[in-house]
Amino acid sequence: MMPDDSFGTLISQRIRESIAVKEKLLRDETCLVILGQVASIMTKALRSGDKLLFMGNGGSAADAQHLAAEFAGRYRKERRALPAMALSVNMSSLTAIANDYSFDTVFARQVEAMGRCGDVAIGLSTSGTSSNIVRGMETARRLGLVTVALTGESGGYLKDTVEYCMCVPSSETPRIQEAHILLGHILCEIVEDAITS
Numbered sequence: 001m002m003p004d005d006s007f008g009t010l011i012s013q014r015i016r017e018s019i020a021v022k023e024k025l026l027r028d029e030t031c032l033v034i035l036g037q038v039a040s041i042m043t044k045a046l047r048s049g050d051k052l053l054f055m056g057n058g059g060s061a062a063d064a065q066h067l068a069a070e071f072a073g074r075y076r077k078e079r080r081a082l083p084a085m086a087l088s089v090n091m092s093s094l095t096a097i098a099n100d101y102s103f104d105t106v107f108a109r110q111v112e113a114m115g116r117c118g119d120v121a122i123g124l125s126t127s128g129t130s131s132n133i134v135r136g137m138e139t140a141r142r143l144g145l146v147t148v149a150l151t152g153e154s155g156g157y158l159k160d161t162v163e164y165c166m167c168v169p170s171s172e173t174p175r176i177q178e179a180h181i182l183l184g185h186i187l188c189e190i191v192e193d194a195i196t197s
Contacts, residue, residue: 018178024169025179031166035183038120038148038164039190045120045146046071046195051083053115053145055107055136056124059177061088064124067184075188079196087111087136107136117144125149126176128156128167137161150183152176 025031042052052071054064064086071084087110088094097106111121121140123133128151137147138161147162149155155167168179 017175021170021175021179022182028169034164034166035186039187041146042120042187042191043194045118046082048118050118053085053087053111053119053121055087055133057130060124060126063177063180065089070188075192077192077196079192104131104135107132108139111136111139115140115143115145120146120148122148123158124180125158126152126173128152128154128158134158134161150180
């Protein structure tokens with residue numbers, strides 16, 4: 001059954017836009033190389049007993065939580081639980097830090113509290129300019145964590161703040177977020193395969 005004509009054009013257009021972004025991503029050799037490097041880094045960290053710390057705002061907070069859950073639970077295979085957490089889920093910490101300091105420091109303070117040298121900090125920001133993510137990554141680098149960002153095409157401030165930045169070739173927030181989940185799922189699969197082999 002075809003969709004109602006009043007929605008059909010919009011539905012088709014959005015699906016085509018999503019496909020177009022993913023096709024650009026497929027041709028982006030730099031991003032694909034970085035994706036492989038990050039998968040290796042995550043695997044090494046998890047094998048060494050280190051952890052993954054995800055952070056994001058709004059829809060990116062939901063994506064950070066989603067990806068942390070894939071590692072802590074399972075993605076496709078039965079295996080041991082992997083230490084991964086989203087720093088946006090503890091409302092008491094978020095509101096206390098935002099109230100006592102500022103919202104710009106909600107991730108930096110948590111990284112300072114829980115991050116250790118060897119851990120991997122992953123920031124998701126479609127613009128790459130979210131100040132709380134930038135400050136979280138700056139703190140992570142200062143403490144010796146490996147820093148990774150998933151952003152939109154410009155990379156924003158995060159591009160120059162982190163060691164590894166995957167810039168999705170789009171400026172449209174929904175399309176970027178869709179690609180972030182794709183990249184995150186690929187990371188999950190590579191890491192899971194490596195951990196279980």
